[in-house]
Amino acid sequence: TQVYVRGMGGERPRVPVAPERLQEAARAKLSPADFAYIAGGAGAERTMRANLAAFERVRLIPRRLVGSRERDLSVELLGRTLPTPLLLAPIGVLESAHPEADLAVARAAAAEGVPFIFSSQASVPMEGCAAAMGESPRLFQLYWGTDDEVTRSFVRRAEACGAAAIVLTLDTTLLGWRPRDLDLGHLPFLRGRGIAQYLSDPVFRSRLEIPLPAPAVQPPRTPALIRAGSELAAKGRAFGLSPSQMRAAAARFTATYTRPDLGWDDVSRLRKWTRLPILLKGILHPDDAREAARRGVDGLIVSNHGGRQIDGEIGALDALPAVVAAAGDLPVLFDSGVRTGSDVAKALALGARAVLLGRPYAYGLALAGEAGVREVIQNVLAEFDLTLGLLGVRAARDLGPGNLAPPSLST
Numbered sequence: 112t113q114v115y116v117r118g119m120g121g122e123r124p125r126v127p128v129a130p131e132r133l134q135e136a137a138r139a140k141l142s143p144a145d146f147a148y149i150a151g152g153a154g155a156e157r158t159m160r161a162n163l164a165a166f167e168r169v170r171l172i173p174r175r176l177v178g179s180r181e182r183d184l185s186v187e188l189l190g191r192t193l194p195t196p197l198l199l200a201p202i203g204v205l206e207s208a209h210p211e212a213d214l215a216v217a218r219a220a221a222a223e224g225v226p227f228i229f230s231s232q233a234s235v236p237m238e239g240c241a242a243a244m245g246e247s248p249r250l251f252q253l254y255w256g257t258d259d260e261v262t263r264s265f266v267r268r269a270e271a272c273g274a275a276a277i278v279l280t281l282d283t284t285l286l287g288w289r290p291r292d293l294d295l296g297h298l299p300f301l302r303g304r305g306i307a308q309y310l311s312d313p314v315f316r317s318r319l320e321i322p323l324p325a326p327a328v329q330p331p332r333t334p335a336l337i338r339a340g341s342e343l344a345a346k347g348r349a350f351g352l353s354p355s356q357m358r359a360a361a362a363r364f365t366a367t368y369t370r371p372d373l374g375w376d377d378v379s380r381l382r383k384w385t386r387l388p389i390l391l392k393g394i395l396h397p398d399d400a401r402e403a404a405r406r407g408v409d410g411l412i413v414s415n416h417g418g419r420q421i422d423g424e425i426g427a428l429d430a431l432p433a434v435v436a437a438a439g440d441l442p443v444l445f446d447s448g449v450r451t452g453s454d455v456a457k458a459l460a461l462g463a464r465a466v467l468l469g470r471p472y473a474y475g476l477a478l479a480g481e482a483g484v485r486e487v488i489q490n491v492l493a494e495f496d497l498t499l500g501l502l503g504v505r506a507a508r509d510l511g512p513g514n515l516a517p518p519s520l521s522t
């Protein structure tokens with residue numbers, strides 16, 4: 112009801128409620144390159160479409176005359192009770208959406224009681240976001256690059272920031288092939304965007320004096336490149352780095368942030384480095400779920416990175432049931448294609464413990480900063496609550512196969 116009242120009263124909604132209109136409004140607000148970076152996917156974007164198509168195919172089926180006035184949206188995760196089954200996915204380079212970037216998202220997440228997963232490629236150091244969140248839950252998403260000492264330093268910092276878990280992302284051991292960015296020649300990192308965790312890291316900074324081999328390709332000095340260079344220099348100043356140190360930092364970041372040969376033994380090493388719970392993000396194959404269980408991790412996140420990594424891979428929701436079946440006692444979280452409260456209900460009915468909201472909150476951020484993120488969260492949760500009520504389900508944790516129409520009945 113609050114959402115309707117807000118729309119009727121003087122207080123106009125700041126963000127469109129319908130997901131397509133939300134995305135269109137963000138497109139109109141952002142520069143083409145910034146919008147492309149957020150909205151785009153790998154290759155012909157078949158997997159991005161498959162993520163949404165998978166949600167289209169799954170249908171809910173309500174029971175009548177068993178509804179309740181109040182619904183309990185809470186779920187148990189990693190030994191704590193979350194007020195709702197929603198978390199905010201780690202999204203890098205949020206300064207592409209809004210100058211306040213991760214800080215605005217951290218405040219919005221704390222205000223709405225939704226955990227925020229800090230990205231390794233954040234635009235604001237994790238310490239700043241943690242300070243903005245008070246006691247509200249936060250997690251840290253780790254990209255494991257080629258420098259183990261930097262990785263360990265990130266983990267130590269996450270522990271010091273009160274992170275509730277380390278989310279190790281497994282699907283970005285190489286950056287995906289993203290035609291929208293390639294066509295625009297837009298790689299934000301080369302402008303110094305999305306590398307704040309590194310610029311603020313003592314171990315990474317201690318590496319800056321060590322020369323790297325010269326890059327294979329030297330770009331021509333075009334006006335666009337000179338503009339990118341001045342943005343880079345300004346970023347450097349904010350972190351107390353001279354223009355040449357900042358160039359070295361951006362080069363070192365691009366040379367070291369991915370690790371194509373990351374292996375299962377690294378997961379076991381991480382297990383020894385930290386007592387924090389470990390969630391593996393990007394699991395799609397049931398055999399990987401079984402291996403993860405053997406390695407002593409604490410949970411899995413079924414995700415295909417929003418279709419940004421492999422064109423033509425399985426729609427994330429299509430992968431969920433088999434991973435849930437293989438995961439045994441491990442909680443399984445889900446992302447990639449969650450747009451509405453009804454989507455949250457579908458993912459939970461298919462066995463997800465909770466879901467991560469991705470692009471929609473970035474669009475809310477683009478449109479109205481902290482307030483925009485809050486509205487997007489409120490809209491998803493309001494629709495989720497309503498959907499439970501209409502399905503005749505009293506508590507989020509009661510969702511299950513019985514709430515799904517058998518495939519033979521769905522279209």
Ligand code: FNR
Nearest residue numbers: 149200201202203230280416417447448449469470
């Ligand atoms: C991402 N995602 C991501 N994941 C991660 O583990 N670390 C990161 O830094 C990022 N960065 C990032 C940037 C942008 C612009 C997007 C859109 C996504 C993936 C993210 O966590 C999540 O898996 C997807 O966003 C889910 O897909 P949808 O639902 O947003 O389409």
